Amino acid sequence: MSAEPIRSFRSSIAPARAVVDCAHCPTATACIVGGCSREDLNRWNDAMFSHIPLTMPGTTLFSVGDSADAVFIVRAGCIKTFTTDSEGNERVRGFHFPGSIVGLDTLGNTRWASNACAISASQVCHIDKNQLRALLQQSPDLARRLLERTSASLSQALALSGDYSADQRVAAFLLLMQDCASTPKGIRLPMTRRDIANYLRLATETVCRVLTRFEQQGWLTSEPRLIRLLDTGALWNLAEAVGLCTAPDSKRLAA
Amino acid sequence: MSAEPIRSFRSSIAPARAVVDCAHCPTATACIVGGCSREDLNRWNDAMFSHIPLTMPGTTLFSVGDSADAVFIVRAGCIKTFTTDSEGNERVRGFHFPGSIVGLDTLGNTRWASNACAISASQVCHIDKNQLRALLQQSPDLARRLLERTSASLSQALALSGDYSADQRVAAFLLLMQDCASTPKGIRLPMTRRDIANYLRLATETVCRVLTRFEQQGWLTSEPRLIRLLDTGALWNLAEAVGLCTAPDSKRLAA
DNA sequence: CGGTTCCTTGAGAGAACTCAACGTCGGTGG
């Protein structure tokens, strides 16, 4: 389908082992090792590979059926995971922002069940599963953190798998993105309308129409890659039922 | 909404600690400790509570907001987890059959995000989270098993959260139930059509219509609680895209 | 027996989809 030149991740970048101390990573606070003991951090540094050069948009990290012998941690940018059905339709399983771990759904499997590619200029780290396994045996704290992250991902997936209207889905998505992709100018979305639609199980046109409607109601301003939320309260009233995100400050104060 | 007398789980049954050795449990093969070392099994027995008396249909195990200080393991029967929106509509999050752990999505939380109740005469075990945490520190094998189960649940939730037709959903559900609720006479479903519909994000009537259509096509016979699959191949052709279940033998041989 | 819940079927309504067209933007090459 896509005529896009797909770059292979493995061939494009020679990973550097322990180029940086994770303690100094700008993404440390969101990362699983944020706040770990120095001892755990040292072990982690020894096992982890950083891919500091930019991974360009369209670069494939892995594909369905590939040997899943590592997990990836996003350091910068955005990674999209997705499957493709027999008719070539993409189903986006998730967007991974800095600090997010790609592969939590494959910890017990030897093959990837989805594809992953960068949708903006990104940096990722990776850690071999065997080394991760050894690490988890050495550090109960790290094991607990990983288990709780996986558990939280499951909770979120269950929440999003509910049956909601297009308006509810888009509103919940925008509030979620506000936490992941906020800039001083607004929410800078790294993904296309088509990606959003495939993630929310809607048609591209439906996402457009909903955004247009929200804009007409004065709830936001919409440009292809930049969205400014003007009335998070109104959006949250819609998104509340999804249970995917927490109430905005205005609502929390009112409660 | 429901006029059903809701029994409280905690008040109805005095749990018996280590009444049985899990090694002799009929559900051992499906349970997380199935195949564990004798040493781990002893530790597990010491921490685990068995509720051997029958937990009757409608009995609530826990409700949204309750303190989530334990996880439950189904020993017999079927446990349904669900949320209820502001209009009283139920959204079924999952059906838990023997061996399944209830609470994998709440491991890092202190409060339940869903309700749970028995939908058939059931037996459950439970283990306190603090004890579980200690157990995981002592046994890396158990920690790995729990992590992989959580990971697999995430994978399944992501698969089911996709956008599929009513036919695809029902077909995938039936094949899933074939693995969980098979009897010599067919699939004995413990849940109502309404529960199935709420789980699959369909209307009750839609589930009925799809089942009627499948029956007319000779793919199955349908009674309220008993379904016999006659053509798993046809169902699998529909369900394949969902990626929730493996191919039936006939398809595997053909491949 | 009533009463309730569950299952099933029909008819109409509505939300989202498909198909189609058009404008914009960015890259590429003549």
Added chain:
DNA sequence: CCACCGACGTTGAGTTCTCTCAAGGAACCG
């Protein structure tokens, strides 16, 4: 430098799938 091309975003019109509303039958229970 500009024309061309493809990808993306937006809008409109018609269609379709599923839902809602309504009703009746079957099974179960007090």
